[in-house]
Amino acid sequence: MRRISVDIGGTFTDCFLVWDDERIEAKALTTHHNLSEGFLEALGAAAQDLGQGVDDVLSGVESVRYATTLGTNALIQRSGPKLGLITTLGYEDTIILGRGLQYGDGLTDLEKSDLPGADRPLPLIEPENIVGIRERVDHAGNVVVPADRDDIRAAVQRLVEQGVRGFVVVLLHSVMNPSHEDLVEEVVLDEYPGSYLGAFPIVCSHDVSLKKGEYARSMSTILDAYLHREMQHGLRSLERALRDRGYRRPMQIVHNSGGMSQLNRTHALQTVHAGPVAGLSAAEQVADELDVPELITVDMGGTSFDIGMVTGGGIRFYEFDPIVDRWRVQIPMVSMVALGAGGGSIASYDSTHHDIQVGPDSAGSDPGPACFDMGGRHPTVTDADLLLGYLDPDYYHGGELKLSRRRAEQAYKRLGKPLGLEPLEAAAAVRRIVDNNMAQGIFKEVALKGYDPRRFTILAYGGNGPTHACGFAEDLGVQRVLVPRNSAIFSAVGAGNMDQLHIHERSVYLSLYEALTQSLFTDYEVLNGHIDELRERGRKDIVRQGWASEDVEFRVEFDMRYGDQLQLTSMIVPFDRFTSARQVLDMIKRYHASYGERFGEGTQTPETGIKVNQIRVVSYVPLEKVVFRDSAPPGGVAGTGAMAADAGDGGSGGVATALAPAKLVKGTREAWFAGRPTETTVYDYAAIGPDDVIEGPALVEAPHTTFVVGPGWRLSQRDSYFIEMRHAA
């Protein structure tokens, strides 16, 4: 196997190169002006490690997989094309009002609660560039008021005169009957053929989503059109750059649905959060290989704390109406919950309870924590970690960033003053609170999905994950934490493991059990027709990319509910086709069991009807996976200038256990454990071997992170690719 996978983040471009039996990891700074520069620099570092040239590697690999959120800058800077929206008359302000609650989408609970302070985001389409046309289709797809060509022409003309550079068309119930949207497209192309309009996009909502919900479908369509240009521009130039260096195959784009596809089969919206989702994909592989069926993934960086879940059995948790930036959209996105607690989370005095609260405000990376000495004055979690001795001020990011203990102390002095706490005591309190907040956040999210988080293992990555993992795992009641070695590029590793995959879904209104007539569903032809339609769409998507029809596998899912519930529960359907009442009853029983497990036995209400409101077909081609087990990379992350430090020759004093050989010891320093400063041994991560065991309290330093091994915890290597921390209990 030879493949390259890349994750382009806001700061770093991570590269994972698989070349036969070699696994090489590399990093470079992301070059936002031209992504290919950072890409090639990271790849160059990896190629150098391999002893090959970049051109040789590119011409020798079978695939390049690419994970990045495209067009983010266009969103932030509102620099996308000037679009016009054509919608049903009377619904012109749908995207302006955003179901009311749009003001809070993407914000913290406190911001959501503050109505007088609420502000909606700046619109992606100016209100004056939204026009309504006279038409109406009802819920079942019947035309109630026919669309009129002249009326459409006038609307289009008006938008063109206002200078729009592309059209988005969203008409009510077009998912049931797209003829009016098609007519608008026809009129636009008639009046303004391609030669006139050039590359102006015309995007109809039913081409982007077949799900009901006019606001979320509008935003999905608008975001897709808005990001399209930047995605095409960025990726085409990258593709050209790779072609110039010898790569001849199509580039594969990682999707937030947990799969990947070629560029020409990719909507821009499918790339949002693709990097974190790729990390979760790697976690699925870890779960499979290590036979750890239930994993909670925790990616804790400087400004974020993202959690995901792996539960085995092919179950993936999706957000079906995820929030992108400040907008609710309608794409199936692998569920990653951002809890908003990172190293930059700010601690403040809570006058109500006369104690400390941590977050939701964050110092971010600029100015960052006080100890960065870049202008930040607020006490943050990273400042606490420094004061408590967990971080070495001279070895943060492998020594690349010197931390100021004095700045951190000043910040914590201010925090502790109203509470009568010394800076160190305040820092200890912050540490305790933030770990617990994280545990609570994880608990709620996992419990809401119907699982007991205490049964899970935590897979921690990101720069701050290993520093806090023992703390929040303990509060969560979790006994075991895994950290992939070189977890700093874990998402790139995941991108290397994805399948070719497309998801198609549509809204339906089917009653598996109709309460009023006390009858089971029998219209199998209609149901099978929907499934066939979605399978065919998926099959075509994949076949167009060069796969044989017989390579494609399918998974059918229903989103079900009782009676008139709002929220739907996804169920995997074990049948390709429905032909008998037995199958309908089988689905009803499965749903009953799943619902009971999630919300409590006895709370099911099948008497009120059992409905299917969405049908989803996942079409995929399973591809060969990169195996982690026994495949540790040879020497850390290439290209950072911060390679693993040499193993020390043992520290003086310290509390190293007999289990940990002296060769691992870098030294000792005071760190806060069990409620007081404790002289603690510091170990060298790079020197840990397969038989080494380190007992907490201890610190283990790697260039990209510091493991804080709490009292009662043991750290060791697991299958050469992982660090494992286990609680003695």
Place this chain on the structure above:
Amino acid sequence: MATNPTTPDSTEDEAAALEAEVQEFLHKTVLYRGPDREIMRNHKPAPRTALEERAIAAGTDDLTKTIIRNRLQTSANEAKDMLMHIASAPSAKWGDLISGIFTASGDLAVASSSGVLIFSVLAGPPIKYILKHWKDEETVGVRDGDIFMHNDARFGNVHNTDQSCLMPVFHEGELIAWVGTIIHEGENGATEPGGMPSAAESPYDEGLKISPMKIGENFRLREDLVTYFQNSVRDPKLQLEDMRSRLAGTMRLRQRLLEAVEEYGRDAVIAVTRGTLEFTGAEVRRRLAAIPDGKRRVVRFCDNTLREPILLKINCTIEIKGDEMIIDLRGSGPELMNRAINTVLASLKGMIAQVFLTFVWPDLPRNQAAFEPVTVLTDEGSAFDCSAEVPNAVSMMTFFPSFSAVEHCLQKFLYNDKHTGDEAKSTEIHASWWPMINGFLFGGYTQHGYFVGNVMTDINGMGGGARSDRDGEHALAPIFCSMSDLGENEMVEDELPVLCLANRRIMRDNQGFGRFRGGHGHQQVMTFKDSPLWGWMAIAIGSKFPLALGLFGGYGSPCQPLMKVKGVNLLEAMREDRSLTVDDPVALMNERPFADAEYSTAHTGMQFEMAAPGEVYAMSQGGGGGYGDVLERDPEAVVRDLRRDLISAWTARSIYFVAVDAATGALDAAETERLRDEERRARLSRGVPFDEFEQAWTTDQPPAGLPYYGSWADRTVIHAGGPDVTMPADALQPVAML
């Protein structure tokens, strides 16, 4: 002389025994255990119990308490999120619900962060009622696994469309807490469908009236009672679904609470629930103390009973004295015997607490103690403190404008603090939010054959008030709930036979004008098809008297009527004639393009009315109040609003005094300056000294012919319909509307 030393004692014993027997007899021999005045009039948390004293004395460290508090908050949020997932009531799906943990005495200590926070002061009384009346009653009792339910506002809750599920939590045999969930269900078997009957003329027309009662044991609902409740409403499906969903949410919260007890110990958890109440009350006192003492006063009016136009006075004076606040509503209008707009005092307090929790201090913990330092003064028997014998199903008509009165006065208190150190930690100073539920209720058969009755979620799109530095937001959220959802009409139309012909469009000129304008409301143009029987109703006031107030020179909200076009199937007509449209109700009513149709406008109170397919009913949510002088509004902002059709050319010219080039739509800066100078001079010429104004303006009596209810010159004299019918404020009688 020798005496028998035991005689006097024996007599005393006998007397005491007799007295005890009498008391027991009187206590047991009660015709009807109705609403409990002692419970319902007291919104203060109960004193610490011995259990709480012991728990607090155990001395759990502060850090652990912080962690437990966060955990309980997370648990309450989890239960609420779960309930939103699985509940079926339209209002619940979009946010009109709450979940919470109560002390063993029944005080709400930890409520979910979002949801309807009015309940924070209202959810506890039913538990206190259960503890007082049923705990020791041998036929009822309170045991582990019991499930209680309640909906009648006279025992707590906002109105009887809200249904609760309450459950005691025992640990090692001792009652340590309660947990509960409440949902605005909608249909409740009242005289009109949808749960909020404006046609109700007595409490007995208001549908289900459930005093706090046990509906299940051993964590299971009693199916005979479930059937009884289903049998009492028009939508048995909804009743069943949500009785079970509320139970599921409540059980989850109980489980989480007991897990916390298991992990941290009972004393620690009890110390936290009690401590959270005490901390919150103390913090509100600290913030009140940071505001200079003083009084602010405002007079508001409810402009109809939903049946007929009246002016029902809200006489509001707010005083801050040290760390306490006194809200004095004495002198307000009397209760109406046969109209459902009256509110019980507890509901009024709940709504006013919402001012604190969302519109002044959204950072406060969500619990009952936020209102602890407040005293509310009312005239008993007024529409704002009604008796148990008058209907209250649409009490929002009186407590929503009361909310606005308090909201308005507090902004004036807080302005200086906000701009000089923000010691009181308030959120942004703002003009009034639109405080009314301008949306349709419905009833009838769906296209799927079910009979339903409920409310459209359009009520959630109330316009936001202008802020001190920027405009208000359009149709943002109702005053009773943040993050409430207008929903998706495609999904609404999947379930109901309605066609929302214009439903997400902002209404022109529907803003409180000002230097910063209020946010607009959105219009609703509704019809239906594919149903053999369908009808609409509306329960909103404010179509005559502006509900949202302007602040510091800003205008109040405009008024708008209910509009109807009947006698013609507009859908069929539009199919025939492609020039016809109905998306703009103002143009529809002014231009009357459908031949042979009946066009009418009315106030926004409409009893349930059967409609024919294709007939159109329309109204708009209201706008928020404006902030500051219209002459100070940036002329470019006026031009932008004009371009976006938020205002008419007339408003730009005649309200904002901004001149716009008719050909280009560009600002004419010089002409604008001239217009504004002219208006400033005109203002000076119109102005008179205050004494002169007062002398010309004030009268001793309300005008004859004005349906006036409330005090006029003297707070202690209450008018009941005009100048000649009066009552002393301390002896109010219900007023029968004819």
